[in-house]
Amino acid sequence: xxxxxxxxxxxxxxxxxxxxxxxxxxxxxxxxxxxxxxxxxxxxxxxxxxxxxxxxxxxxxxxxxxxxxxxxxxxxxxxxxxxxxxxxxxxxxxxxxxxxxxxxxxxxxxxxxxxxxxxxxxxxxxxxxxxxxxxxxxxxxxxxxxxxxxxxxxxxxxxxxxxxxxxxxxxxxxxxxxxxxxxxxxxxxxxxxxxxxxxxxxxxxxxxx
Amino acid sequence: xxxxxxxxxxxxxxxxxxxxxxxxxxxxxxxxxxxxxxxxxxxxxxxxxxxxxxxxxxxxxxxxxxxxxxxxxxxxxxxxxxxxxxxxxxxxxxxxxxxxxxxxxxxxxxxxxxxxxxxxxxxxxxxxxxxxxxxxxxxxxxxxxxxxxxxxxxxxxxxxxxxxxxxxxxxxxxxxxxxxxxxxxxxxxxxxxxxxxxxxxxxxxxxxx
Numbered sequence: 269x270x271x272x273x274x275x276x277x278x279x280x281x282x283x284x285x286x287x288x289x290x291x292x293x294x295x296x297x298x299x300x301x302x303x304x305x306x307x308x309x310x311x312x313x314x315x316x317x318x319x320x321x322x323x324x325x326x327x328x329x330x331x332x333x334x335x336x337x338x339x340x341x342x343x344x345x346x347x348x349x350x351x352x353x354x355x356x357x358x359x360x361x362x363x364x365x366x367x368x369x370x371x372x373x374x375x376x377x378x379x380x381x382x383x384x385x386x387x388x389x390x391x392x393x394x395x396x397x398x399x400x401x402x403x404x405x406x407x408x409x410x411x412x413x414x415x416x417x418x419x420x421x422x423x424x425x426x427x428x429x430x431x432x433x434x435x436x437x438x439x440x441x442x443x444x445x446x447x448x449x450x451x452x453x454x455x456x457x458x459x460x461x462x463x464x465x466x467x468x469x470x471x472x473x474x475x476x477x
Numbered sequence: 478x479x480x481x482x483x484x485x486x487x488x489x490x491x492x493x494x495x496x497x498x499x500x501x502x503x504x505x506x507x508x509x510x511x512x513x514x515x516x517x518x519x520x521x522x523x524x525x526x527x528x529x530x531x532x533x534x535x536x537x538x539x540x541x542x543x544x545x546x547x548x549x550x551x552x553x554x555x556x557x558x559x560x561x562x563x564x565x566x567x568x569x570x571x572x573x574x575x576x577x578x579x580x581x582x583x584x585x586x587x588x589x590x591x592x593x594x595x596x597x598x599x600x601x602x603x604x605x606x607x608x609x610x611x612x613x614x615x616x617x618x619x620x621x622x623x624x625x626x627x628x629x630x631x632x633x634x635x636x637x638x639x640x641x642x643x644x645x646x647x648x649x650x651x652x653x654x655x656x657x658x659x660x661x662x663x664x665x666x667x668x669x670x671x672x673x674x675x676x677x678x679x680x681x682x683x684x685x686x
Contacts, residue, residue: 381586384652399654430643433662435646438638441641450638453638456631456632460670
């Protein structure tokens with residue numbers, strides 16, 4: 269409402285407003301899943317619906333930003349869970365996050381499926397997300413294989429991709445049937461992948477099988 | 478065009494027509510994915526679009542029937558592949574089916590994601606499909622654990638569910654990035670689950686790697 273422009277002020281304010289909108293969208297999706305309405309999100313921030321489009325030109329753009337935040341928070345959560353910083357230790361925590369935040373999980377599954385269509389606006393986002401996650405997880409598995417914590421009779425890149433696949437697949441199974449204890453299945457899966465599952469390791473600590 | 482009704486004749490004809498429509502829908506989805514149009518399907522059979530609705534009242538009903546056929550053919554294919562009748566041996570063949578029939582895989586992923594919403598007309602279909610598949614796969618894994626072919630240090634029900642999860646998850650990864658060799662990852666996964674991956678089992682001679 270004023271024409272005075274302090275250096276950096278408007279930029280900072282704009283960044284804050286964007287953050288408010290994103291946080292409101294995250295909470296709305298957490299509560300209502302992909303059905304969260306733009307009106308609800310605008311109301312939470314106290315702006316008009318058209319004002320949202322200044323920061324996020326389309327509904328899809330806003331929802332993808334929510335998923336990105338979910339990925340970031342998911343990593344922090346895994347670190348904070350005391351499970352350590354390794355992906356494989358975070359598998360169980362990740363399945364718990366799914367069952368505790370079904371709205372976000374639902375958004376992820378639906379957008380990811382729609383984005384398999386190369387014509388989808390989110391196609392590139394998901395392609396890059398999976399590539400990035402696979403690369404990061406592979407490096408992590410490699411480190412754990414060197415440390416003797418993960419079996420190394422299969423390539424790290426394969427272990428990483430099957431780990432991401434199990435997470436995606438269990439998430440879908442749980443949404444179709446919430447009585448399935450996907451955290452327990454994730455625990456079985458991590459045991460199968462860890463060196464301890466392999467008796468031969470006891471004899472040769474740094475190079476099993 | 479005639480009022481003469483031979484006993485069983487109309488029923489047989491109706492079943493044949495239904496089968497023709499389903500087969501045409503299967504082929505159309507195989508070629509065009511979920512975008513396959515009802516007009517295209519009607520044209521392949523040589524009937525009008527409204528005639529389709531006599532056999533399949535909604536587009537969703539027809540598409541779910543296509544997925545059901547995909548499941549049935551998938552099982553036959555696994556048997557014919559020489560991989561044997563065991564689910565775990567069929568994992569690699571199943572991933573190959575995915576990459577060779579992307580249209581069908583895409584339909585499956587999209588409908589399955591949409592059906593996670595309990596309000597979706599396909600919700601019950603998928604819930605039952607997963608429950609049925611999980612039960613069947615669990616029985617199969619149990620039998621293979623007894624035979625010493627699959628490691629038995631984790632519950633069969635967990636192994637079955639993680640197997641289904643890996644298949645779903647790899648399918649999604651491949652659709653986001655077709656350069657990923659999901660058959661090779663599936664091979665790694667089956668090795669991790671088979672007794673042969675565990676040196677302590679080498680004593681069981683009837684089950685080579």
